[in-house]
Amino acid sequence: MEEQLQALKTEALEKIEAAKDVKELNNVRVAYLGKKGPITDLLKGMGKLPAEERPKMGALVNVVREEVTTNLEERMAVLEEQAINEKLQREIIDITLPGRPVKTGNSHPLTRVVEEIEDLFISMGYEIAEGPEVEKDYYNFEALNLPKGHPARDMQDSFYITEDILLRTHTSPVQARTMEAKGGEPIKIICPGKVYRRDNDDATHSHQFTQIEGLVIGENIRMSDLKGTLSVFAKKLFGEEREIRLRPSFFPFTEPSVEMDISCFKCGGSGCNVCKKTGWIEILGAGMVHPNVLEMAGYDSDRLSGFAFGMGPERIAMLKYGVEDIRHFYTNDIRFLSQFNRTEV
Amino acid sequence: MLVSIKWLKDYVNTQDLPADELGEKITRAGIEVDAVIDRSEGLSNIVVGYVESCEKHPQADKLSICQVNVGDETDQIICGAPNIAAGQKVIVARPGARLPGGMKIKKAKLRGEVSNGMICSLQELGIEGKLVPKAYAEGIYVLPEEAEIGSDVITNFDLDDTVLELGLTPNRADAMSMLGVAYEVGAILEEEVKLPEISYPEAEQTAESMLTLQVDAPEANPLYAAKVVRNIKVKESPMWLQQRLMAAGVRPHNNVVDVTNYILMEYGQPLHAFDYDALGTGNITVRLAKKNEKITTLDDTERTLSPHQLVITNGEVPVALAGVMGGADSEVSDSTTTVVIESAYFASSSIRETSKNHGLRSDASSRYEKGVDPNRVIPAAERAAQLLSELADGEVLAGSVIFDELDKEEKIVTVSPDFINSRLGMKIPFEEMLDILKRLQFNTEAANGQLVISVPTRRQDIQIEEDVVEEIARLYGYDEIPATLPETEAAPGGLTPYQAKRRIVRNYMEGAGLLQATTYSLTSEKSATQFALTETDVTKLLMPMSEERSVLRQSLLPHLVESVSYNTARRMDSVALYEVGSVFLKTDDELLNEEEHLALAMTGLWLDNSWQGEKKPVDFFVAKGIVEGLAEKLGVQLEFERGEMNDLHPGRTAFIMMDGRRVGVMGQLHPSEQKQRDLKTTIVMELNLAALLSVETEALVYTPVPRYPSISRDIALVLSKIVEAGTIETVIRNAGGKLLKDVRVFDLYEGDKLEEGKKSVAFSLTYFDPEKTLTDEEVTAVHEKVLSALTEVGAELRS
Numbered sequence A: 001m002e003e004q005l006q007a008l009k010t011e012a013l014e015k016i017e018a019a020k021d022v023k024e025l026n027n028v029r030v031a032y033l034g035k036k037g038p039i040t041d042l043l044k045g046m047g048k049l050p051a052e053e054r055p056k057m058g059a060l061v062n063v064v065r066e067e068v069t070t071n072l073e074e075r076m077a078v079l080e081e082q083a084i085n086e087k088l089q090r091e092i093i094d095i096t097l098p099g100r101p102v103k104t105g106n107s108h109p110l111t112r113v114v115e116e117i118e119d120l121f122i123s124m125g126y127e128i129a130e131g132p133e134v135e136k137d138y139y140n141f142e143a144l145n146l147p148k149g150h151p152a153r154d155m156q157d158s159f160y161i162t163e164d165i166l167l168r169t170h171t172s173p174v175q176a177r178t179m180e181a182k183g184g185e186p187i188k189i190i191c192p193g194k195v196y197r198r199d200n201d202d203a204t205h206s207h208q209f210t211q212i213e214g215l216v217i218g219e220n221i222r223m224s225d226l227k228g229t230l231s232v233f234a235k236k237l238f239g240e241e242r243e244i245r246l247r248p249s250f251f252p253f254t255e256p257s258v259e260m261d262i263s264c265f266k267c268g269g270s271g272c273n274v275c276k277k278t279g280w281i282e283i284l285g286a287g288m289v290h291p292n293v294l295e296m297a298g299y300d301s302d303r304l305s306g307f308a309f310g311m312g313p314e315r316i317a318m319l320k321y322g323v324e325d326i327r328h329f330y331t332n333d334i335r336f337l338s339q340f341n342r343t344e345v
Numbered sequence B: 001m002l003v004s005i006k007w008l009k010d011y012v013n014t015q016d017l018p019a020d021e022l023g024e025k026i027t028r029a030g031i032e033v034d035a036v037i038d039r040s041e042g043l044s045n046i047v048v049g050y051v052e053s054c055e056k057h058p059q060a061d062k063l064s065i066c067q068v069n070v071g072d073e074t075d076q077i078i079c080g081a082p083n084i085a086a087g088q089k090v091i092v093a094r095p096g097a098r099l100p101g102g103m104k105i106k107k108a109k110l111r112g113e114v115s116n117g118m119i120c121s122l123q124e125l126g127i128e129g130k131l132v133p134k135a136y137a138e139g140i141y142v143l144p145e146e147a148e149i150g151s152d153v154i155t156n157f158d159l160d161d162t163v164l165e166l167g168l169t170p171n172r173a174d175a176m177s178m179l180g181v182a183y184e185v186g187a188i189l190e191e192e193v194k195l196p197e198i199s200y201p202e203a204e205q206t207a208e209s210m211l212t213l214q215v216d217a218p219e220a221n222p223l224y225a226a227k228v229v230r231n232i233k234v235k236e237s238p239m240w241l242q243q244r245l246m247a248a249g250v251r252p253h254n255n256v257v258d259v260t261n262y263i264l265m266e267y268g269q270p271l272h273a274f275d276y277d278a279l280g281t282g283n284i285t286v287r288l289a290k291k292n293e294k295i296t297t298l299d300d301t302e303r304t305l306s307p308h309q310l311v312i313t314n315g316e317v318p319v320a321l322a323g324v325m326g327g328a329d330s331e332v333s334d335s336t337t338t339v340v341i342e343s344a345y346f347a348s349s350s351i352r353e354t355s356k357n358h359g360l361r362s363d364a365s366s367r368y369e370k371g372v373d374p375n376r377v378i379p380a381a382e383r384a385a386q387l388l389s390e391l392a393d394g395e396v397l398a399g400s401v402i403f404d405e406l407d408k409e410e411k412i413v414t415v416s417p418d419f420i421n422s423r424l425g426m427k428i429p430f431e432e433m434l435d436i437l438k439r440l441q442f443n444t445e446a447a448n449g450q451l452v453i454s455v456p457t458r459r460q461d462i463q464i465e466e467d468v469v470e471e472i473a474r475l476y477g478y479d480e481i482p483a484t485l486p487e488t489e490a491a492p493g494g495l496t497p498y499q500a501k502r503r504i505v506r507n508y509m510e511g512a513g514l515l516q517a518t519t520y521s522l523t524s525e526k527s528a529t530q531f532a533l534t535e536t537d538v539t540k541l542l543m544p545m546s547e548e549r550s551v552l553r554q555s556l557l558p559h560l561v562e563s564v565s566y567n568t569a570r571r572m573d574s575v576a577l578y579e580v581g582s583v584f585l586k587t588d589d590e591l592l593n594e595e596e597h598l599a600l601a602m603t604g605l606w607l608d609n610s611w612q613g614e615k616k617p618v619d620f621f622v623a624k625g626i627v628e629g630l631a632e633k634l635g636v637q638l639e640f641e642r643g644e645m646n647d648l649h650p651g652r653t654a655f656i657m658m659d660g661r662r663v664g665v666m667g668q669l670h671p672s673e674q675k676q677r678d679l680k681t682t683i684v685m686e687l688n689l690a691a692l693l694s695v696e697t698e699a700l701v702y703t704p705v706p707r708y709p710s711i712s713r714d715i716a717l718v719l720s721k722i723v724e725a726g727t728i729e730t731v732i733r734n735a736g737g738k739l740l741k742d743v744r745v746f747d748l749y750e751g752d753k754l755e756e757g758k759k760s761v762a763f764s765l766t767y768f769d770p771e772k773t774l775t776d777e778e779v780t781a782v783h784e785k786v787l788s789a790l791t792e793v794g795a796e797l798r799s
């Protein structure tokens, strides 16, 4: 019986060694260690042995069983790892293939510029005011110190619908309307919107374009406040290193009137093609609100003063992003629009 | 305004500043210098030559062989100009010379004949063709006899000059003259201004003895002065005068016309010269035109006049449109011997009206429109008399013929130094202010601490205290203004709820994969009402620039779809655009109803992940999903109703409803519309955004997360194809009651396993009770109700 046991053990260990995968090994387990296996049979057959041999034989069977079990488990661990490795091998993917695209759109570049400006001024306590694009001559011109027949009306040839109604030529009528509505109270607003002028569309002109204007009215508003405000704006939009300079200019609704240049953000002031070799770039027009404009809206120009400024988001976008033709903003070529997707900070 | 620096030096010391530097100073003080033009740029080695002989080239008809004395030698030069002749003094570019555009003159052979240089036209020296005197426009320029052979053309004829191009704002009409610019430069550089010295011999006979004057419209013409000059010789002007005019952008004609133009540039005062004999009556009468009266102006155009237009007449018929253009009949010609020089003040409104009515703008009319200096009208007439005496050998009759009711008083503006400083946020000393006003040549008195300023009539833009603030600030220097921030109440800024929600809508649309487009508000009459949600009468422009942009849009879609076509025509097959913008609807009110809309247009593939086999073309339901998601985002209830609209697919169009009101439309473009626009399947949508955003949404309060499980039951129904899933869903919801939490379509089958005319729709129903775990029996009880309700409406359960 002992011989029989040894032969069985040798046979089992050989089969364990020969098992090629987990399934085969499990078959070996069932065949040798299972309830119907030969080892169990041997144990069952022990009853036939003489009583004094039984403990010795029992111990021997257990030793064999232990040995077979240990071998089997070790082999099982090896085969399991092998199986996992094979699975991993099969599951290799080409990680250089493209990902499933996430479809995202983005804002129009002009919206991007306008919102950036809006947010900056909101942080300084401004509100956003809007108004109609089809406007009364009164708000578009007369309330802004541009009576009928004023020579400066030539500066902005307009689209009239009737003698008194036109497509607004600037967003300033929103200022006039806000002043009228506020009834003499202080104001701090930003007015963005579409405007229209009788221009032929070409690389630098568009019959429709956008404007964004600002208006502050209060007690003792000074020209130095205008300069400080514009300086904050220029640094925020074009970089901390930007310097600004004011040049005298003319607008009928402000007096004094200025144009603001910023130091060139491309060359830093040494001169390049962006600044036409001057080191400065013209960005916006501004000035102290003309007393006639204040008075027409019911403000006491002796007690209150104000400043206003206005700029073209198209021009700013063209400068900032290097766009060479204003018509790009209105043709909606997706190869153009989709470039304004990423963040810039 | 073009300002020759050489000419400017007649009136003011420019301290020999380099032109760039002078230009920069002028710009910083308020008049923008748009360009600095060096007239001699690229020119060298150009001399006066004398054509000793001129013969036809034997090999070429159009060429001449000239022997030209250039001072140190006589050279052979081949010339192609038709007007070349022996005995002329001409401009010669010698070998080694440079001409504008980098051209270098070399010794050359032309058809076998040696040419030692080139005889030049003015155009070849860089002068614009339209400024070259007509006689020389097609050929070489002929110099006056006194030109010294071999001398340098550039220095002797004032081409060594720099011109500043000023970009003038409408308020600075004073700088539309050399004298005005001289005052400005004088103020900047702290230099005096020298006015021209006027003196000339007068004849004994008086002007009044030859000319009578009557002004019948003194409001439009408060000052009229005329000088009479006789025995003049009409000829070419001297070179210096021609050069100055060309530098100023004016074409020389003859000495009489050139003198009037010269003084226009010098004083800013328009003058007009009449041929005295052609006037024929010895009379000038200024009056308003009669109805249908006619005049042929200098540009050989016959014009019909209307009664409010001011005309100069000879007492009988109009001889000039006052201040705008002269008449052809009384034009100065080569044979003119006696001229009447008119210098007048015409009211700007009158000139603007006439100039606008006839579409005529001239150097004269634009100056009158902006207002001329009342105190320069008479000096300008005197200056003309002087120059005609000097340059046309004219005999000036004594005195002038004058009508004068014009107010020439200087305006007084009083302003306090505190006001100036408080407006600027500065502390400019009083003395400094006085000094600046002195530099401007404004007579100023200091009285009771106030500045009492007499503003010269040339500066009509200075009217109020604020104007003085600007004068002081610009000459003190804007760089000196400190940077401060307004000392206002610290109120928080922000967006209105509407504005905030509009940004949310835009972010949502972009998150959904759409690019924001911007299109034009003006469109053609044909497109104006296409796809309009609410159609009204169209709003037309009075004077459109083209038919394409003549009417205001009532829908965003026509242009948005056009943008889609633009892209697909350039082989970008998948396009998804949205736009937020106003449409313009007529109302009974004077102004329009501007309604803010949101539109979308898409075509091509919505999802394209080809290598994984995922390709989803754009369809109705892609767009519908976007609208549904938007409604959820905004917390509004939108419903979809089958509808029809021109140019949309009749079976694939829905109106979008809110509270029973139509707030939008969506659908596929009609196949014929798609074909016409060269598009494949294109889905569009437009919503009245203003209506959606003006709904006030409830405060957001959380619903507890479910503590009990929900139970789902799926049913597949066989329906007639014409029955809509939405109808069945309503039946299910109504029957399901409170416990039915959700109904979702999860399958649609329309294949041949079903009877003709049938479809199968599968719904997943979710039952849920927030209070407890539902039992199977409870669910079955409700579900049975649902099934019987479905049977009642003819929906069969699919086995």
Ligand SMILES: [Zn+2]
Binding pocket: A264, A265, A266, A267, A268, A269, A270, A271, A272, A273, A274, A275, A276, A277, A279, A280
């Ligand atoms: Zn630069």
